[in-house]
Amino acid sequence: MFKTRIILTAVILLALVGVLLANMVQRMAHLHQSDAEYLRLFKEVVAITKQSYVEQVDDKKLMTGAINGMLAALDPHSSYMPATSYDEMKVHMAGAFGGLGIQLGTKDGNLMVEAPIEDTPAFRAGILAGDHIWSIDGKPTKGVPINDCVSRMRGTPGTSVTLGILREGSKEPLSFKLVRAIIKTKSVKAKLLEPGYAYLGISEFQERTGEDFERALKTLAADNGGPLKGLVLDLRYNPGGLLDQAIRVTNSFVGEGLNDGLIVSTKGRSAGSEREMTANIGDKQPHYPIVVLINGASASASEIVAGALQDHKRAVIMGTQSFGKGSVQSVITLRNGDGLKLTTARYYTPSGRSIQAKGITPDITVEFAKKPAQPEKKKMPEIREQDLDGHMQQVGAPKDAPAASEPSAAPMDPKEQELLGKDNQLARALDLLKGVNLLKAGLK
Incomplete structure (x- = not known):
């Protein structure tokens, strides 16, 4: 009787396992069948389009459009980059290329010089902001995409290119034959606002930004004749x-202790996407107070810096809510040389908060105040990550933090006084640094 029960139980268990396995196989088959159905549907739509569309269809245009549509359905930051765009992105992030040193823009369909970059062939030749570049090596620029014009001006250092320029006030077109050189774009700007108080702005995180940033801090301390009393880090x-x-x-300011150096962590779906990036143990900047300026256009890597300094209570964050891009994009080189930028993870600040579609909340909110030269027009609302179609939702519970630390006062250079008069956020940041130092001095 007992053996019969054991055998019956075993038979029932085997039957249950068989049913579960059958269900799993059925589900897997259904998934594969579903994928196959969509692929057949796609091929059917392509065939109908190629046969019946009103004009002859370019296969490459059709396929790249399909790829772009697929990625756009995921989120606003995943994208397909043809080889030319991919190469341009790599050159931009490298921060160095063979060219002339001109910041370009367009006006009424004309290629215009926004500004020559200092100490470059264009700057030394006398190219001016507002010049209209009407030809490059004798070929007109009218109606030519700006990226194509950029490609024509860039090239191997030591080779030449001739620009035809129309300049306001000049009766005849001007011609400039320029020799290409290595152009290094600067993402870091640094200056002393007053003795002891420094300004350091980062426009974008490029390949040499960290190195340039560390060099700038050393130069500021040398120019000051000793350690700084306070720093404004501008990430607007x-x-x-x-x-x-x-x-x-961020490593310059956090990580004095072995367990104190988490800067950012990432979590995704694929193996290897979960990582923790920590600061190095070693020399750090003196513990002077820092104010980090942010606004609605501060995004991604700049939010990582602001969030880490805020969580470590190493800086006061001032300004307005940041953009809220809390996702990580991996750039993958495809077989044909094109690039695929794909969102592969979310990042989290040291306290574990995701800022996706939320942003960094300033410890002190200060709106930028600009006196209008004309009757004030209706202000357009700022666009942030949460406003983009298809943005990923926030994950994780947010935690906000404040902070600050040391500074003093001194006479101000007239140019810096004018700068501070135009930038109320920067002026407030400097006042806060001085106030912290005055308070600390009074408490001693």
Whole structure:
């Protein structure tokens, strides 16, 4: 009787396992069948389009459009980059290329010089902001995409290119024959606002940003004749860039202790996407107070820096809510040389908060105040990550933090006084640094 029960139980268990396995196989078959159905549907739509569309269809245009549509359905930051765009992105992030040193823009369909970059062939030749570049090596620029014009001006250092220029006030077109050189774009700007108080702005995190940032801090201390009393780190309008460079910048200020150096962590679905990036143990900047300026255009890597300094209570964050791009994009080189930018993970600040579609909340909110030269027009609302179609939702519970530390006062250079008069956020940041130092001095 007992053996019969054991045998019956075993038979029932085997039957249950068989049913479960059958269900799993059925589900897998259904998934494969579903994939196959969609692929057949796609091929059917392509065939109908190629046969019946009103004009002859370009196969490449059709396929790249399908790829772009597929990626756009995921989120606003995943994208397909043809080889030319991919190469341009790599050159941009490298921060160095063979060219002339001209910041370009368009006006009424004309290729215009926004500004020559200092100490470049264009700057030394006398190219001016507002010049209209009407030809490159004798070929007109009218109606030519700006990226194509950029490609024609860039090239091997030592080779020449001739620009035809129309300049306001000049009766005849001007011609400039320029020799290409290595152009290094600067993502870091640094200056002393007053003795002891420094300004350091980062426009984007490029390949040399961390190195330039560390060099700038040493130069500021040398110019000051000793350690700084306070620093304004300006990340306004910084759209992000390379994660490793954001970590290197943050490393200068956090991580004095072995267990105190988490800067950012990432979590995704694939193996290897979960990582923790920490600061190095070693020399750090003196513990002077820092104010980090952010606004609605501060995104991605700049939010990583602001969030880490805020969580470590190493800086006061001032300005307005940041953009809220809390996702990581991996750039993958495809077989044909094109690039695929794909969102592979979310990143989290040291306290474990995701800022996706939320942003960094300033410790002190200060709106930028600009006196209008004309009757004030209706202000357009700022666009942030949460406003983009298809943005990923926030994951994780947010935690906000404040902070600050040391500074003093001194006479101000007239140019810096004018700068501070135009930038109320920067002026407030400097006042806060001085106030912290005055308070600390009074408490001693």
